[in-house]
Amino acid sequence: MTVVPIFAPKTLPSEETQPSEEPQKSRSSGTLELATQDVRIVIAEQKQQTHLLTTKLNILFVVNGALLTTLMISRLVTQPSAFSFAEILGFFVNFTLLINAFLPRQVAVSPNLGDTKFLEKYLALGAEEYQLQMLVNQVATYNTNKQRLDDVSQSLTYSAYVTWTIAVTILLHMVSSYFIRGIGL
Numbered sequence: 486m487t488v489v490p491i492f493a494p495k496t497l498p499s500e501e502t503q504p505s506e507e508p509q510k511s512r513s514s515g516t517l518e519l520a521t522q523d524v525r526i527v528i529a530e531q532k533q534q535t536h537l538l539t540t541k542l543n544i545l546f547v548v549n550g551a552l553l554t555t556l557m558i559s560r561l562v563t564q565p566s567a568f569s570f571a572e573i574l575g576f577f578v579n580f581t582l583l584i585n586a587f588l589p590r591q592v593a594v595s596p597n598l599g600d601t602k603f604l605e606k607y608l609a610l611g612a613e614e615y616q617l618q619m620l621v622n623q624v625a626t627y628n629t630n631k632q633r634l635d636d637v638s639q640s641l642t643y644s645a646y647v648t649w650t651i652a653v654t655i656l657l658h659m660v661s662s663y664f665i666r667g668i669g670l
Contacts, residue, residue, distance in 0.1 A: 568658035
């Protein structure tokens with residue numbers, strides 16, 4: 486007696502046909518090639534994101550240097566006040582975030598050519614098994630590198646907010662020092 490699942494198309498046992506393995510292999514090989522190409526495109530985009538984050542890091546360093554220079558030229562930081570304390574604390578936090586984003590992180594690479602068993606392990610595989618294993622390795626590499634990029638991106642986002650806060654604090658400090666005290670209030 487044959488058990489037929491509820492959602493399966495109902496066919497009689499005599500009508501069942503076995504698909505030939507040749508079309509299955511060609512579809513599998515073609516699918517593997519497309520998947521490998523897609524993963525390579527995604528990894529290339531990840532590299533572009535790395536370059537974009539490096540550009541943002543450089544911009545934030547320059548902006549913070551300019552803000553610090555502004556404070557030094559205006560000599561506002563040397564006047565003890567709550568604003569001076571907030572500005573110094575802000576720069577300390579901000580440069581800590583920027584250095585955290587700048588610190589090198591280990592980048593995952595696939596396949597690991599430093600592994601001496603690489604040749605033994607992968608060259609013994611058939612072509613499709615090799616492609617499938619490389620696809621799995623590249624996905625793992627992408628996920629590892631994505632975590633690294635997410636960490637850098639988060640540090641830069643926090644740094645951008647701190648930079649904005651420092652700029653507002655400097656502006657308030659200048660307004661307080663030059664305009665309100667200058668008027669004699």
